[in-house]
Amino acid sequence: MNPNLETDIRQICKEFGNDRGRMMDIVIAVQKKHGCVNDDAMDLIAKTVATHRVEVESTVSFYAFLSTRPRGTIVIRLCHDIIDKMHGSDAVAAALAREVGVPFGQTTSDGKITLEYAPCLGLCDQAPAALVNDVPVTNLSTDKARWMVQELRKHHDPNQLVTEFGDGNNAHELIRSMVYNNIRKRGEVVFAEMKPGEALQKALSMSPAEVIREIKASRLRGRGGAGFPTGMKWEFTRGAPGDNRYVMCNADEGEPGTFKDRVILTECPDLMFEGMTIAGYAIGGNTGILYLRGEYAYLRSYLEHVLADRRKKGLLGKSVCGAKHCFDFDIRIQMGAGAYVCGEETALISSCEGTRGDPKNRPPYPAQKGYLDCPSVVNNVETLCCAARIMEKGAAWFAQMGTTDSPGTKLLSVSGDCKRPGVYEVPFGIPVREVLAMVGAEDAMAIQIGGASGQMVGPKDYDRPISYEGLATGGSLMVFGPKRNVLEAAHMFMDFFVEESCGYCTPCRVGNVLLKDRLEKILNGQGEPGDLDYLQELGQTVKVLSRCGLGQTSSNPVLTTLKNFRNVYEGLVKVNQDKFQSSFDIKAALTPARKIIGRESVIYT
Amino acid sequence: MSETVTLTIDGAEIQAKPGQMILVAAEEAGIYIPRLCHYKGLKPHGSCRLCTVTVNGKPMASCTQPVAPGMVVETKTEALNQFRRQILEMLFAEGNHYCMFCEKSGNCELQAQGYRYGMTAPRYPFQYPMRDIDASHPDIFLDHNRCILCARCVRTSKDLDGKNVFQFVNRGKHKRVAVDSRARLAGTNANVTDQALGACPVGALMKKRVGYAVPVGQRLYDHKPIGSEIEAKASR
């Protein structure tokens, strides 16, 4: 055993109050210091915080960024999504593997570099991208990949890969990143100027009930995907019995193709924190938690700095904005560690409680029993920004933008085959066609709207509006040009869901694997006409029977391509004349047996 | 709050206790809703999804959905039975279930549900996963091949045995039951008298040296389908 391990673990656990509810922070800190959370570490953590070793293992093994086995001191995680693939990430992967000298999933023999794939890093507008430990490296080419590895071999310092900073706060001394914001269109709600404290002062001059009434009057709906009315959510939470109430800001942003929260976190964190504080006042809570996805760890010091600054200004802490209000509120940041499902609000709560990111059974809803069984509000980053702006400028001002059912503006993260990828703040109700013209993608053959869990639609839907009642999206819009294969995209999305399912319930855990396999069969040219009905039926079953939003939407890539691009499927499947299962490869099936008996088959050579 | 809640299940008006889950309320009224992860004495889990019913036309897991006044619940529609068959087929395809020589055959809830819902062979391709067997313990073995991840052992060990022998590790298709020791089951405080053993619905967590003790014809589900004991209450 490493002699320092025990002292370090004692120290780390103590820092988090020896509280097993802070298991995420503990295991992340242990891994940071020791490269992994190995058997010894798990035993020691369990002993120190009085839990069972298997509980620690359960948490560690759930998250992609955590490991029970040693990895390289440098971990290169190449983004593995369809947009990166379209921009040449396969070639980058090959270059990396060649230069590092190991295939993906492995570590060099000197223990220095590990190569891994990661699902969407939130950098599709500058793909292909990778994370080197916490440092994002964008716009990768094969040359840049080779250069990167050579540099790392020289200095072992990912920070030194950043030779040029991105725009705006990306150049801030606490971020120092090569990431670009790519804000292409500023609207009046999120990307407008703000004076920290102004919206909050206004809110505090009203009663909490009045604040809720104002948010309800604005008809603001959640920007995270589900579109639940925010004012109602706050009202339920305020009305639920409990000693403590919590505001949780969902900055997990894991939906492939979404990166608008990254830009808010970089450029308008004050607006977001102000929204959290207002929510705290409205529901009668004293604590906010920002759940920040592990991929955005590079923004953490800056966000901590913004929080410290707000404390200094009296916008957080004891008696926010002066003693007469008797309102105490503070915010802490909870890091995630690579799990898309933790963006689901009850899984997010599980993760904050230090366990695996399994979603919880509903009812009870978070508004009744959320974090630590206390009434909790979970809101998206953008929703909270809107709430703050509504307090500043009024419900009526907000509600006159957008449509009746979808008031306000929406941030779109646009990526793929377009001339101007980036973030656009547009009024709700804008037709797809107008967006495509704006981003330089008039020739789009298909768009995936709403991320992997959204829909794949073609030109016949381009006159439809982007809104909750029209084509809904949490922000992702991926563009596919005339030469792309929509089934390849669907297949990658299914691969994503197979990797990201928590595995709790049968239909999602098993069904997504089956969907992906069958799609693969079709893409391999072994598809038969019956496979289309098989996919339809199975996709529907997974949707209807799954326990949480992940499984309830994971078959959408299959179901919407079947609906809107059936001709692509039909072009690939063929009637099987010889009645044998076309996907069955007898030689491959015999391989294990051949290995065991140590000779070739006499019949199937 | 009133003492009882009135709702309709399969056309019959039923009285239930406030806060009671639909599955339990139905059971008390002699209506059997199939289940695998639900287990008496444990908190509802909601993972197998076999107990899905429609509530006012909307599919929901009846083990985690509390009753509400005026609810209209359907438990036996053809569409639901189709869904159930698919869930069962998924479970059979996911693991390695060698019923013909499994010690649990005839007493296995998964197999019994398969019979009850008229499943023949899964429509889904077998996954043939490579899974481990933990035979380290002197009296108990844990065969992951037959595990359906219902968490009945996990929860029974924690809530009824007052131990914490089992917990899940990994996620998605790699999810599996792990034990509370790096030295496998033998290194834990698991005991052959633990209630967790009896809680396993399949042949994953088993007592050693007692296999095949009951002859074919006298096993739990040899004559009557699973759930008949609950349905018998209604016909009485």
Ligand SMILES: Cc1cc2nc3c(=O)[nH]c(=O)nc-3n(C[C@H](O)[C@H](O)[C@H](O)COP(=O)(O)O)c2cc1C
């Ligand atoms: C699998 C899954 C992933 C999700 N990921 C996110 C996410 O990254 N960010 C987010 O705000 N909401 C996400 N959601 C939606 C949340 O569950 C929740 O509805 C949302 O945070 C509520 O905030 P809102 O009302 O402000 O939109 C996800 C939902 C599911 C089912």
Ligand code: SF4
């Ligand atoms: S639907 Fe998928 S992600 Fe959600 S609980 Fe079930 S297995 Fe987990």
